[in-house]
Amino acid sequence: MPENTSHLPVTEQLLIKGCIAGNRAFQSKLYDLYAPKMLGVCMRYSRNKQEAEEILLEGFLRVFTYIKKYRGSGSFEGWIRKIMVNCALFKYRSKVHLHPVIDLKIAGYEVAGEIDIASNLDAKELLILVQSLPVGYRIIFSLFVFEGYKHREIAKLLGISEGTSKSNLADARALLQKSLMIKEQLIANNGL
Numbered sequence: 001m002p003e004n005t006s007h008l009p010v011t012e013q014l015l016i017k018g019c020i021a022g023n024r025a026f027q028s029k030l031y032d033l034y035a036p037k038m039l040g041v042c043m044r045y046s047r048n049k050q051e052a053e054e055i056l057l058e059g060f061l062r063v064f065t066y067i068k069k070y071r072g073s074g075s076f077e078g079w080i081r082k083i084m085v086n087c088a089l090f091k092y093r094s095k096v097h098l099h100p101v102i103d104l105k106i107a108g109y110e111v112a113g114e115i116d117i118a119s120n121l122d123a124k125e126l127l128i129l130v131q132s133l134p135v136g137y138r139i140i141f142s143l144f145v146f147e148g149y150k151h152r153e154i155a156k157l158l159g160i161s162e163g164t165s166k167s168n169l170a171d172a173r174a175l176l177q178k179s180l181m182i183k184e185q186l187i188a189n190n191g192l
Helices: 010-020 024-045 049-069 076-093 123-131 135-146 151-158 162-190
Strands: none
Touching: 010 024, 010 049, 024 049, 024 076, 024 123, 024 135, 049 076, 076 135, 076 151, 123 135, 123 162, 135 151, 135 162, 151 162
């Protein structure tokens, strides 16, 4: 059992100890406790729920494999969340080359500045729009907006330049803004 877990609630300490021992009942309880929140994390990086569930399962396999390496520093939930994000990134890392997919200005999109897209939508609507982004944009948008990573950190994590991270984020925001404008126009035109 990690030495620095005294700050954790007793239930988490017991779950960690049981999982380190390989007890399936404790693993099941840990999964039941954290899976709903972690599925939400995985959904932001995936195209759909099926992909998110695959990432979630891979993530929990890693949690159970490496739980004895949890040092107890920081929150246990945060440690699990980091594993889920890394699993999502690993899934796409080999398939995705992060760079501007299209020149948004040439394609007729207005590049969004610091527009707060998230404040105009509820969580479900935002998730649907984020999932519709090309995978590279979706990953960088999620890392920056939801996880709070800086461009320097994203660049290092993904093996890209800071400029590519910034460009992809700006393009993602522009695409989201365009989608939001289209949605608002449809609602206005249909009187919904």
